Amino acid sequence: MGQIYHALGLHLHQPLGNLLTMFNSPDECWEAKQILWCYDRITRMLEGYGDIARLHLSVSGTLLKQFEDEGIRETFQDIAPIADFMERFRRSPIEFTGSGLYHPVYPLIPRADWDAQTEWWQGIGRHMLGRDTFHGFWPPEMGFCMEMIPMLKRHGYRYVLVDCWYIKPKREMRWEEQRYRPYIARYGGEEIVVVPRDRELSDAQESGLDPGWFQHEIYERTKHCDFPALVTTWTDGENGGWFRGVNVEANFWGRFYHEILNRYRAGTLGFIPTHINEYLDKHWPEEEVEVHPGAWNTGDHWGGDFAQWTGGLLQKKGIDEIHRASAYYHTTKKNFDELHVGASDPEDIKQLIFDAYDALLTAETSCNFFWGSAWVHKSFDMIEKVYRLLDIANEKLKVKTTKTEAQKKMSER
Numbered sequence: 001m002g003q004i005y006h007a008l009g010l011h012l013h014q015p016l017g018n019l020l021t022m023f024n025s026p027d028e029c030w031e032a033k034q035i036l037w038c039y040d041r042i043t044r045m046l047e048g049y050g051d052i053a054r055l056h057l058s059v060s061g062t063l064l065k066q067f068e069d070e071g072i073r074e075t076f077q078d079i080a081p082i083a084d085f086m087e088r089f090r091r092s093p094i095e096f097t098g099s100g101l102y103h104p105v106y107p108l109i110p111r112a113d114w115d116a117q118t119e120w121w122q123g124i125g126r127h128m129l130g131r132d133t134f135h136g137f138w139p140p141e142m143g144f145c146m147e148m149i150p151m152l153k154r155h156g157y158r159y160v161l162v163d164c165w166y167i168k169p170k171r172e173m174r175w176e177e178q179r180y181r182p183y184i185a186r187y188g189g190e191e192i193v194v195v196p197r198d199r200e201l202s203d204a205q206e207s208g209l210d211p212g213w214f215q216h217e218i219y220e221r222t223k224h225c226d227f228p229a230l231v232t233t234w235t236d237g238e239n240g241g242w243f244r245g246v247n248v249e250a251n252f253w254g255r256f257y258h259e260i261l262n263r264y265r266a267g268t269l270g271f272i273p274t275h276i277n278e279y280l281d282k283h284w285p286e287e288e289v290e291v292h293p294g295a296w297n298t299g300d301h302w303g304g305d306f307a308q309w310t311g312g313l314l315q316k317k318g319i320d321e322i323h324r325a326s327a328y329y330h331t332t333k334k335n336f337d338e339l340h341v342g343a344s345d346p347e348d349i350k351q352l353i354f355d356a357y358d359a360l361l362t363a364e365t366s367c368n369f370f371w372g373s374a375w376v377h378k379s380f381d382m383i384e385k386v387y388r389l390l391d392i393a394n395e396k397l398k399v400k401t402t403k404t405e406a407q408k409k410m411s412e413r
Contacts (some may be wrong), residue, residue, distance in 0.1 A: 003228045004218065004271035005279050007195075008057035008205075008257075009161070010237030011138065012039065013103060015367040019072060033079050037246065038238035040080035040364030042202045045253040049261050054273040055094050057237070058138035060119045061101035061383040062365065064128045095275040098122060098134035104364040105143035105309055107293050108319055110326040114151045117361060135159065135277045137232075141366050142197070142296035143306070149187040159171065159193035159276060161234065163303065166292040167196055180222055180229040193284075194291055195276055197232045203297075206235040207242045209252070211259040218271055228283045229280040231271065298370075302401050308364060311394065314373040320382065325360055325386045328331060329353070335397060349396050356389035 014035070022032035045054045066072050073082045100106065100117035101124065109117075118137075125134060135158040139148070144162050152160055164179040178196065185194045203215065222229045237243055247249040263269040295303040301311070310316055332352055363382035368375045 002225050004176075004225070004258075005228065005274040006218065006231045007056060007230060007232045007274055007276045007279065008054065008195075009097070009138070009232070010042075011058045011059065011060075011234060011235050012038050012063055013058075013060035013140075014063045014066060014238075015365065016102075016362065019066050023075060024160070031244075034244040034246070035163050035238050036080035036082075038243055039082075039150055040085045041248075041253065042237070043085065043092050043094075045257065046092060046094075049258075050093065052261055052264055052273060052280070053093065054275050056097060056136070056234070056276065057089075057094050058097045058099055059122055059125070059129065060099055060103045060140065060236075062103050064121075064124045067128060068124065072197070075358075086128060089128075095136070095277060096125065096129050096131055096134060097136040097138040097161070099138050100140050101356065102361045102365045103140040103367065104361075105141050105295060105306065105366045105369075106139055106148055107143050107145040107295075108306060108309060108369075109364045110323050111147065111151075112330050113326055113361060113364065114148065115154070116357065117364070118151065118155050120361070120389070124306070134307065136161065136195070141309075141370075142293060142303070143366075145293040146185060146187040146291055149185060149192050150190040152188040152192055157192060159195050161197055161232070162194045162291050163296050164196035164199055165302075166294045166304070167194070168290040168292055170288060176222060176225050176229070177227075179362075180231055181227055182230060182283075182285045183287055184285055185289060185291055191288075193280060194289065195230070195232055197234050197296075199297060201231065202233045202235050205233045205252075205256075205266050207240055209256050211256050211263070214256070214260070215270060222271075228276070228279075230276070230279050230283075232276070244304035255370060255407075309369040310375050315367065315369050315378045318369060318376045320358070321383050322363055325363070325383045328390055329357055329360055329386065332359075332394055332397075336393070339397065346396070349393050352389045352393040352396070353405065356386045356393070358384040359383075359389070369372060 019032055020062045021026040067082050067086055075081060099119040099121050102117060103120065104117055106114060122134065128131060137152055137157045137160045139160065140164050142161065144160065159182065169178065174292060179198050182193050182195045184191050199316065204214065218231055222231065240254050248254040260269065261273065264273060292304065295306055297303045299310045301308045310319060336349060359382045363379040363386065367377040
């Protein structure tokens with residue numbers, strides 16, 4: 001049996017505007033406060049464990065945009081000062097992973113938009129989280145496909161989290177090998193490390209996890225590993241009473257996380273808390289696998305067919321419209337770039353095109369499709385805005401083009 005390592009991650013996410021919507025609802029106001037306390041609590045729970053605590057956080061771009069909003073900061077100032085806990089995030093030893101700005105399911109949106117979703121998240125991530133580099137990538141909803149690899153490499157990522165169920169070995173592989181060691185995945189001449197997330201242990205981490213059971217379960221699952229095993233568990237970090245409960249001694253942090261660290265400090269745990277990047281520095285993978293497309297499991301679906309986001313007629317229609325709107329945007333942007341370059345760019349047209357793209361990326365938010373047909377209208381509203389702004393931009397482009405051609409003919413005379 002080799003050395004056993006454990007990488008623990010939490011995913012923090014709220015749809016755009018959701019914090020204020022909940023806070024302003026009499027039925028959900030208390031829930032909004034609990035969510036903010038979840039965020040405020042994280043770094044406080046690391047105090048006294050700085051030498052051994054190893055924690056990963058994925059923070060969605062839509063949540064970071066809400067943390068950045070001055071109105072939201074003022075609203076929650078007396079509940080959980082956002083500026084204060086964000087500054088603690090910046091100073092913490094937490095390993096933050098990158099993501100997509102508007103939390104899209106990457107395999108479902110146009111590839112032409114992958115770079116923007118990824119790069120724009122990095123911009124706000126550096127600004128808000130105080131990191132120059134993000135080594136790992138957490139795909140929203142764990143939605144991954146091999147085609148993403150060249151894009152992730154362009155943006156400097158070293159590893160990406162994938163669900164263990166989708167590892168596709170190139171040889172006959174034991175059960176524990178598929179779950180507890182990173183691998184290399186290659187596509188389009190580029191390669192990246194894929195880190196499998198243990199689905200079953202992550203499900204356990206999500207609600208009421210007993211530290212003794214977890215300790216025993218890791219031992220049983222890894223006892224035949226003849227390699228340095230990496231057990232990776234990752235869940236939402238602000239959903240359910242396990243995380244939202246205000247009694248620390250009975251919630252995730254006091255009942256589970258602190259107890260695990262206390263046992264490690266006492267030498268009785270049996271595995272080592274680690275950051276994934278730290279593990280890779282010591283144990284770089286050499287073997288190659290492929291990864292089936294898929295997302296993480298939800299309450300009703302297993303994730304491999306993306307049915308949670310595409311299972312209904314209206315959901316399918318929404319995804320189709322996103323692809324059409326994206327094609328219209330990229331055609332308009334190409335025409336603009338070819339006709340107007342450098343300092344002569346008309347700023348009003350440029351702003352229209354930028355605003356249209358921001359609306360398009362917003363339309364791609366996974367939450368618009370997660371809840372069956374209930375929220376798809378949010379995507380349609382954004383798509384209508386995309387078309388309206390691009391129509392205006394194209395109308396202006398035609399006028400500008402006509403004038404340019406007339407000036408050219410005058411100069412030829």
